[in-house]
Amino acid sequence: MRKTTAKPKHTWQILVIIITVVILGLNAIPTLYGNNNALLVSGVNSTQPLPSIQQLRDVMLQQNIQVKQIINGDADSKIVIDGDDEALVHAQQQLKSELGDDYQVRLGNQSAAPKWLQELGMSPIKLGLDLSGGVLFVLEVDTDRADQERLANAKDETLQIIHDHGLRGMSVKMAGTENNLVSKADVTTKNPVAQTETEGKLDLHFLSHQAAKVKAVVTDLQQRLPGITYSKTGERSATLAFSEQSITTFHHEIMAQALTTLRGRIEELGITEAVTQRQGQSRIRIELPGVKDPEQAKRIIGATASLDFYEMANSGTMGAKSFTDEDGRHLRVAPKPIFTGSNIENANSGRDEMGIALVNLTLDGIGGKKMSEFSRDNIGNPMVTIFSEYHKNSADEMIKNSRVISVATIQSQLGNRFSITGLDSPQAASDLALLLRAGSLDAPITIVQQRTIQASLGKENVNNGIMALAIGLGITLVFMGLWYRKLGLIANTSLVLNLVCLLGLMALLPNVVLTLPGIAGLVLTVGMAVDTNVLIFERIKEERKRGRSNFLAIETGYKEAFATILDANVTTMITALILLSIGYGPVKGFAMTLSLGILTSMFTGVFVAHVLTYIVKPQIAVKQKELKA
Incomplete structure (x- = not known):
């Protein structure tokens, strides 16, 4: 009997299968070690x-x-x-x-994988919060407070423009308040209806002969703050407010900035498997799998810190801000900072010659230019560094706390590198440097939910999930082997390869995290991969009943079943991608595993199984000829 071999046209397919399985198989091995x-x-x-x-x-x-x-x-x-x-x-x-x-x-x-696998850059699959234990935070971004801060900045800009134009007698204040010190909570208590009507506006008052000059003030303000609208309310009064479109855009920017900053802080903590995503209109969900020190994560993630650098105000400065330093001195600074924490490109903690903790700063191009120009013109004058953060008081109200951390006299012209001294401890310097590297938050955030999952519970979830997968896989292998015999052996081979490829792909991709619902996705993938083979094998059986040879039945079976298999997997993939885009936490973990499982099951169930069948089918044909003889 002549020995049969695969035709040359299938050689490249066999090479693709071998290379793919070897690469993904090696990536799957570290997961077994944990x-x-x-x-x-x-x-x-x-x-x-x-x-x-x-x-x-x-x-x-x-x-x-x-x-x-x-x-x-x-x-x-x-x-x-x-x-x-x-x-x-x-x-x-x-x-x-x-x-x-x-x-x-x-x-x-x-x-825990062997060293040679680690040297190849291969690591276990990243486990989600429910499998490895860790901490879950849900944060609330206070967009209302951000709106207030933005409006207060608009008031300072307007006062500066009025001063620059020399318009004595013209004034601006927050609408609905008797003075600038009245809080939003006070206004709500006094008159909720009036507060709703005037909230988010500035009252502009001017003298009769200044009416023609108001337009110039508004034009300058709109150039500095796009989105400001002007409405005249009387002979000598008007209101300034941000448009609805501008407010909506601002809220989107605030949420995007908060997400970016929080992800930066998590990276600084060295947590690579974290999940950070928006949840609803103003909340952010953060999952930190494997974190065993939740207090450190809470201290860094929940901090709403900003750093501003001011020049000292003179007696004629309008809108000057007042602060008190640690020595009890009252300091008046300019209403606008020279530059802010957003201009900080890098920050590292260190010590000076006396061993006192400090933070070395590197500014970006814009900040470096501002610092160079200011220091050049103010040699011998002080520069004040203000550190601000939000916290909740006993009445559960968000309060902004600002303190002076440095008053330094400028000795010479500075560039984009300088240091902040006078910090309490090396840990305080390290935390401040981390926050500045990751970025400051423009809107205050509050931790509204914190949940810690113990690693022992995660280990139990892993064991139960593996048990469910093993039982499902075992029953499927036995059924396919008994029902389809030799073709069932091909199906079982492709099924095992599918699982190996899926685990290897999940370990290889950087942002894939396995969760408990993700294990359910693995079990579902096993069923989908078997379904692919069942469709093909049943079609082959139908072709055999029509009297076609084994060769022709197998070729026709794969060809005719492919369209059905493709339709079924594409529709499932669409559903998985929708879940992936809008879901979070466990839902996203399930969708990710399901999406990758569809890709690997298509590869092994159609491509690999077809090549294996092509290799085996000459033996089937020879056996049938011997039986006929």
């Missing part, structure tokens, strides 16, 4: 030398903590320990006390 607990040690100052490996090992041995591995990197040292989360937290406390304030010790993990 992760080990680890501690990340880094200096508060970026120039601080890291502790030696022997020093770290000695500290761990003194506390009877078993160390698997210590990896020294460029920015931090990673200590991989043998123990659970309780042992990890204990090790963190010991390291903090031994190393002091000059070093930060953070909780993390390290792949």
Whole structure:
């Protein structure tokens, strides 16, 4: 009997299958090993030398903590320990006390896969919050407060323009208030109806002979603040307000800026599997899987901090702001800052010659130009640095707290690099540098929900999910093998390859996170992959009943079933993409797994199974000829 081989035209298909399966298979292997607990040690100052490996090992041995591995990197040292989360937290406390304030010790993990796989850049699948444990935050962005701040800035701009034009007797104040110190809550209590009508407006008052000059003031203001509208309300009064379109656009910008800033802060914390997305009109959902120190995350993520640099105001400055420093001195600064935290490009904590904590700043092009021009013209004059943050008082009201952190005399012309001194501690300097690197928030945020999921619960979810997947896969393999015999063997091979490819693809892609509903997606993918083979094999059986040969029945079966398979998978993919775009948390995890599962099941169920059938079918044909003979 002549030995049969695959035709040359299928050689490239076999090579594609081998290369794809090998690459994705290697990426799937680290998931079987999982992760080990680890501690990340880094200096508060970026120039601080890291502790030696022997020093770290000695500290761990003194506390009877078993160390698997210590990896020294460029920015931090990673200590991989043998123990659970309780042992990890204990090790963190010991390291903090031994190393002091000059070093930060953070909780993390390290792949338990063999070293050669790690060197190839392969890591386990990132687990979601419900599988690895961690912290969930839901934040509320206070867009109303942002609107108030924006309107207050518009008032300061208007006062400055009035001063520049020399229009004595013309004034502007917040509408619906007797003076600028009345809060929004006060106005609401006094007259809710009047507050609704006047909210978000500025009252402009002028003398009779100044009516013709108001237009010039408004024109200058609209050039500086696009979106401002002007409405005359009387002979000597008018209102200024932002248009509805401008307010809507501003709210979208505020939410986009908040999302960008929070993602930057999470990256600074070294959390790579976090999920940060908008939830509703003004809320942001943050999932931090694997986080074992929720207080540190809460301190950084929930901070609404900004930094502004002001020149001292003289006696004739209109709209000057007043602050009190730590020594009790009253300082009056210009209404507008020289530049703000948005101009800060980079920030690193450090120490000066006396060992006092400081933050080294690098400004962008615009900020560097403003700083250079201001310092050139103000040598010998002071510059005031104001740090502002929001917090809730005992009445659950959002309060803005601003404090002076530096009053420095300019000694020479400065560029885009300088330092902030006078900080309380290295930790305060490190936190401030982190916030400035990640960006400040224009609108205050409030943590409205915080939930911690223990790692033990996540481990139980993983075990239950794997058990469900194993049972479903086992029953499917047995059924296909008994019902379709040799073709069932092909289906089972493609099914196993499908699961391997899907796990490898999820580990390979950077933003894919496996959640508990995602495991349900894996089980569903198994069923969909089998459905593909069932459609093909049943079509082959129909062709055989019509009297066609095995060769022709198999070719026709794959060809005719493909359109049905494609339609079914495309419609499912559309649904998965919709869930992926509008869903969050568990829903998004399910949609992601389902989407990738459709791609891999199409690859293995049609492409791989077809090639395997083509390789096996000559043997089927020869067997049938022998039976006929």
